[in-house]
Amino acid sequence: MPCLYKRKTMNPPRLADRLLRLFCASDRLEEVQGDLHEEFTYQLRRIGQRRARWRYWWDVVGFLKPTFLSKRQSDTYSTTYLMSSIMIRNYFRTAWRNLVKNRFYSLINITGLTAGLAVGMLILLWVQDELSFDRFHQQSANMYRLENWAGTGSSRQIWTSTVAPIAEMGKKELPEIKEAVRLSYNYIYTLFKYKDKTVNEENTTFADPTLFSMFDFPLIQGNPVNPFPDNHSIILTESTAKRYFGNDNPIGKVLTTTDNNSFKVSGIIRDFPKNSSIQRDMVLPISLMFDTMYRERTDGRDQRNDFHNFNYDTYYVLQPDASIDQLTDKLRNIHLRNKPDDTDLTYLLQPLADMHLYRADGSNGGIETVRMFSIIALLILVIACINYVNLSTARSLLRSKEVSMRKIVGAAKSQLFMQFLIETALLFALATILAFGLMYALLPAYNQLSGKELVLDFSDYRLWRLIGLTIVGTLAASSIYPALLLSSFEPLKALKGKVSPRLSEATFRRVLVVTQFAVSVILIASTLIISNQLKYIQSKELGYDKTHVFGFFMRDEMSQHYDAVKADLLNQPGIAAVARASSNIVQIGAQTGDNEWDGKEKGETMFIRPVAIDKYFIPFFKIQLLRGVNFTDSPADSLHFILNETAVKRARINDPIGKSFRLWKDKGTIVGVVKDFHFESMRQKIEPAIFYYRPSQMRALYVKTTGQNAQEAIAAAQRAYKRYNPDFPFDYAFLDDSFNRLYKSEQQTGLLFNVFAGIAILISALGLFGLATYTAQVRTREIGVRKVLGASVSSIIQMLAKDFIKLVLIAILIATPIAWYAMSQWLQDFAYKIDVQWWVFVLAGFLALAIALLTVSFQSIKAALMNPVKSLRSE
Amino acid sequence: MKRSYLGEFEEIVLLTVAVMEGQAYGVAITHEIIEQTGRAVRLNQIHAALDRLEDKGMVKSEMGEPTAERGGRRKRLFTVTAYGRRTLQEIQEVRVSFWDRLLSPLKPATSL
Numbered sequence: 010m011p012c013l014y015k016r017k018t019m020n021p022p023r024l025a026d027r028l029l030r031l032f033c034a035s036d037r038l039e040e041v042q043g044d045l046h047e048e049f050t051y052q053l054r055r056i057g058q059r060r061a062r063w064r065y066w067w068d069v070v071g072f073l074k075p076t077f078l079s080k081r082q083s084d085t086y087s088t089t090y091l092m093s094s095i096m097i098r099n100y101f102r103t104a105w106r107n108l109v110k111n112r113f114y115s116l117i118n119i120t121g122l123t124a125g126l127a128v129g130m131l132i133l134l135w136v137q138d139e140l141s142f143d144r145f146h147q148q149s150a151n152m153y154r155l156e157n158w159a160g161t162g163s164s165r166q167i168w169t170s171t172v173a174p175i176a177e178m179g180k181k182e183l184p185e186i187k188e189a190v191r192l193s194y195n196y197i198y199t200l201f202k203y204k205d206k207t208v209n210e211e212n213t214t215f216a217d218p219t220l221f222s223m224f225d226f227p228l229i230q231g232n233p234v235n236p237f238p239d240n241h242s243i244i245l246t247e248s249t250a251k252r253y254f255g256n257d258n259p260i261g262k263v264l265t266t267t268d269n270n271s272f273k274v275s276g277i278i279r280d281f282p283k284n285s286s287i288q289r290d291m292v293l294p295i296s297l298m299f300d301t302m303y304r305e306r307t308d309g310r311d312q313r314n315d316f317h318n319f320n321y322d323t324y325y326v327l328q329p330d331a332s333i334d335q336l337t338d339k340l341r342n343i344h345l346r347n348k349p350d351d352t353d354l355t356y357l358l359q360p361l362a363d364m365h366l367y368r369a370d371g372s373n374g375g376i377e378t379v380r381m382f383s384i385i386a387l388l389i390l391v392i393a394c395i396n397y398v399n400l401s402t403a404r405s406l407l408r409s410k411e412v413s414m415r416k417i418v419g420a421a422k423s424q425l426f427m428q429f430l431i432e433t434a435l436l437f438a439l440a441t442i443l444a445f446g447l448m449y450a451l452l453p454a455y456n457q458l459s460g461k462e463l464v465l466d467f468s469d470y471r472l473w474r475l476i477g478l479t480i481v482g483t484l485a486a487s488s489i490y491p492a493l494l495l496s497s498f499e500p501l502k503a504l505k506g507k508v509s510p511r512l513s514e515a516t517f518r519r520v521l522v523v524t525q526f527a528v529s530v531i532l533i534a535s536t537l538i539i540s541n542q543l544k545y546i547q548s549k550e551l552g553y554d555k556t557h558v559f560g561f562f563m564r565d566e567m568s569q570h571y572d573a574v575k576a577d578l579l580n581q582p583g584i585a586a587v588a589r590a591s592s593n594i595v596q597i598g599a600q601t602g603d604n605e606w607d608g609k610e611k612g613e614t615m616f617i618r619p620v621a622i623d624k625y626f627i628p629f630f631k632i633q634l635l636r637g638v639n640f641t642d643s644p645a646d647s648l649h650f651i652l653n654e655t656a657v658k659r660a661r662i663n664d665p666i667g668k669s670f671r672l673w674k675d676k677g678t679i680v681g682v683v684k685d686f687h688f689e690s691m692r693q694k695i696e697p698a699i700f701y702y703r704p705s706q707m708r709a710l711y712v713k714t715t716g717q718n719a720q721e722a723i724a725a726a727q728r729a730y731k732r733y734n735p736d737f738p739f740d741y742a743f744l745d746d747s748f749n750r751l752y753k754s755e756q757q758t759g760l761l762f763n764v765f766a767g768i769a770i771l772i773s774a775l776g777l778f779g780l781a782t783y784t785a786q787v788r789t790r791e792i793g794v795r796k797v798l799g800a801s802v803s804s805i806i807q808m809l810a811k812d813f814i815k816l817v818l819i820a821i822l823i824a825t826p827i828a829w830y831a832m833s834q835w836l837q838d839f840a841y842k843i844d845v846q847w848w849v850f851v852l853a854g855f856l857a858l859a860i861a862l863l864t865v866s867f868q869s870i871k872a873a874l875m876n877p878v879k880s881l882r883s884e
Numbered sequence: 885m886k887r888s889y890l891g892e893f894e895e896i897v898l899l900t901v902a903v904m905e906g907q908a909y910g911v912a913i914t915h916e917i918i919e920q921t922g923r924a925v926r927l928n929q930i931h932a933a934l935d936r937l938e939d940k941g942m943v944k945s946e947m948g949e950p951t952a953e954r955g956g957r958r959k960r961l962f963t964v965t966a967y968g969r970r971t972l973q974e975i976q977e978v979r980v981s982f983w984d985r986l987l988s989p990l991k992p993a994t995s996l
Contacts, residue, residue, distance in 0.1 A: 037931075039947075039957050039958060040909075040910065040947075040957070040958070040959060040960040041910070041931060042954075042955070042957055043910075043950075043954035043955070043957030043958065043959055044909070044910035044911045044927060044931075044954075044959070045927065046953065046954050046955045046957065047911045047951070047953050047954045047959075048911050048914070048927060050953045051911070051915075067926075068926065068927050068928065071926050071927060071928030071929070072927075072928045072931070074928065074932075076932050076935065077928070077931070077932075081935070
């Protein structure tokens with residue numbers, strides 16, 4: 010104990026030490042405290058510990074003064090660091106002053122950058138969304154869709170639906186295939202009822218239960234091992250379930266459907282992600298479909314051996330190292346082993362991730378639009394950057410003195426570089442904030458225009474990646490060159506008024522202006538060509554008359570009473586004529602290769618589009634009957650066929666009337682030939698088509714109105730429909746509308762392209778405006794002198810505009826071949842297309858020139874009209 | 885340029901540093917001055933004075949060795965710079981010249 014006591018008192022008071030530490034600068038503490046302790050030891054010996062401690066306190070208090078609070082002054086001069094906080098603060102201050110001082114140019118820069126960044130990022134958002142399709146499945150890298158080539162020669166085509174057995178046989182026999190799933194649209198059950206709620210479900214599917222384990226469509230409720238306990242189980246998406254049951258627990262609830270069928274809800278899945286190519290509302294067990302199809306068959310066909318029905322979308326998960334080429338050959342062997350006469354069939358596998366952007370055969374589909382839009386986004390950003398670079402380098406002349414002064418008082422080049430970098434960054438920061446606001450405001454309109462449902466989800470890392478890359482990229486592109494240029498002035502020369510020749514010639518700037526206008530010309534020309542093509546395909550003579558015609562599909566009951574329905578409709582005011590057929594004339598879906606004619610070669614397949622029609626159909630649509638006769642609605646017609654020109658040509662039948670032709674099981678004769686008409690989008694060539702007569706299949710009813718009482722005609726048709734099927738919604742469409750819907754994606758693309766091109770052109774015009782303003786400003790005194798010496802206003806405008814016009818002309822020369830090439834590529838997608846005509850480029854060039862002249866002349870005229878007295882007096 | 889002003893206390897401190905020849909640090913200087921002048925000098929005053937002298941460029945300092953009684957802390961050792969030495973000499977010369985002039989007139993005065 011005494012020892013402890015002693016040790017404690019040997020030390021100076023701890024509290025005092027702590028106080029000292031608080032009030033003494035860190036670099037002084039060591040020596041001061043050392044001195045104090047030494048003194049304490051000395052005093053301890055001299056006057057005893059109690060008084061020594063008092064003294065210690067007294068000494069410490071002496072050090073509680075501002076002198077000791079501040080650090081020791083270092084004896085060397087402070088070095089300037091590139092990143093010292095004082096300098097950075099200074100950079101921001103000068104940058105801000107500069108922005109405010111040159112309000113006009115700052116405004117032009119910020120406007121251009123804001124518009125460019127906002128639009129560029131919106132386009133990139135769209136691109137990102139397109140590219141994300143079907144990639145969210147964990148196994149998506151190893152997932153493939155099974156497709157088959159079928160047919161021979163020009164009839165050879167690709168089908169994305171396959172036969173049923175190949176999925177399971179493949180999985181069983183080939184080790185490369187890990188898992189398989191089949192989907193098939195459900196056309197059997199459409200009307201679902203729960204209590205008083207009845208919904209006509211049009212987007213439902215039959216599927217193997219592997220759908221939920223293979224794809225990332227997990228069950229939120231239900232048994233993942235056995236999703237469908239029996240054939241009358243059904244799995245709904247969340248929002249579908251909500252439609253029927255509200256917030257009640259849907260599991261175990263029963264949906265009833267036509268013919269007293271009922272389905273018990275056995276599971277719920279999350280709604281299919283928006284970027285999934287597979288989108289359905291309900292999933293039914295595929296075993297139910299098989300049961301319905303094969304239960305009553307007597308020929309022994311079932312889902313294990315039916316190689317006739319190409320009705321199923323088949324998806325595989327493969328082993329990562331599987332060879333696709335070998336696998337497709339093996340699948341073909343399996344197919345041929347079971348159905349030897351399908352020699353024209355070969356299998357192919359398309360990666361799931363390609364499904365959305367590439368066609369079934371792997372050729373470019375939507376990816377072309379994605380590329381086109383990516384390029385436009387890039388161009389818009391580049392144009393915005395060019396604006397900034399041009400204006401800041403042009404105006405750098407005015408700052409050469411500032412730079413020189415800074416250099417003379419000791420600024421290093423790296424510091425000046427930093428200063429200008431920060432200036433650009435500040436401007437960019439402002440523009441970015443505004444761009445976010447703009448994006449936010451434009452998003453609803455943009456979604457409507459593009460048909461997407463994009464959101465600015467700030468919790469999504471991909472959004473940040475996109476924004477980050479865009480901003481860093483544009484910032485780097487537009488800050489480095491001006492900063493380099495500005496920081497490289499030679500102070501002596503600059504102060505004497507001689508600037509480096511690089512700057513005064515400004516070749517680089519001219520190159521940029523040319524680039525900008527070349528882009529504008531390309532965009533204008535492309536816009537013209539795209540809209541011409543779209544106009545062309547929509548106004549091209551279709552070969553049939555669809556004006557004032559609407560149509561709808563009849564259900565069984567109505568179709569059975571067609572004669573009564575027809576008689577009733579024809580009595581109504583506003584209805585001029587009715588006709589019926591088996592499919593929609595705007596887009597005939599069905600297709601068959603099951604046909605034969607004299608002269609068909611062995612192994613040849615011709616796919617033909619079969620349409621059942623009545624005798625009114627051909628006159629109703631004013632389809633031209635080239636040879637032979639129309640149907641007569643007599644029973645004999647069931648063995649009569651009418652072909653289109655293409656079918657006759659493709660089958661190489663000379664003098665077809667009276668020749669025999671087999672369609673499916675019906676061996677009949679050709680009685681007529683009609684002129685070709687377009688029953689598909691203009692992207693496709695007209696294909697062979699055949700009209701046959703079978704009243705039971707004619708479900709599509711067409712009504713031609715007189716054009717005046719369309720509403721009454723529709724109401725009459727609806728009454729007739731509801732008389733037979735009160736539960737089902739009456740779904741009609743004017744053919745003009747259905748026709749326009751064929752080109753919806755083209756029109757959307759076209760419209761978006763127009764908007765983007767317009768914005769790009771506006772931004773470049775803005776930049777040119779700024780540049781012209783600057784030129785006029787710099788040359789104020791020169792103009793004054795010229796005017797005093799007798800120059801006319803027009804000659805001065807000419808002088809000012811001449812430089813810019815020259816640049817625009819060069820831009821036109823560069824742009825024309827590029828635009829021509831790009832547009833020829835785009836047009837190749839269409840089977841029916843316009844020629845790229847020379848006047849388009851003349852017009853585009855003329856427009857670009859006009860825009861340039863308009864922007865430049867405003868400033869030029871202002872400068873030319875200025876009173877020389879004023880401009881010369883100002884110094 | 886005019887020479888910096890040196891206060892009386894600063895002069896004493898500077899002289900002490902000069903006398904101690906490289907062994908001058910806070911506590912030692914304090915004790916030396918107390919011993920030589922009998923004044924009640926406090927440690928913080930010495931530190932402040934040394935700080936000012938260093939600012940004026942009359943002393944320079946470096947850190948010395950740590951000792952046990954200081955709790956392992958180093959001392960800051962001061963030495964007089966050439967400038968400081970010259971300042972001391974000049975002060976001395978001014979004084980001597982005054983004293984020289986004072987000594988002779990004083991004599992008659994004492995004889996009065």
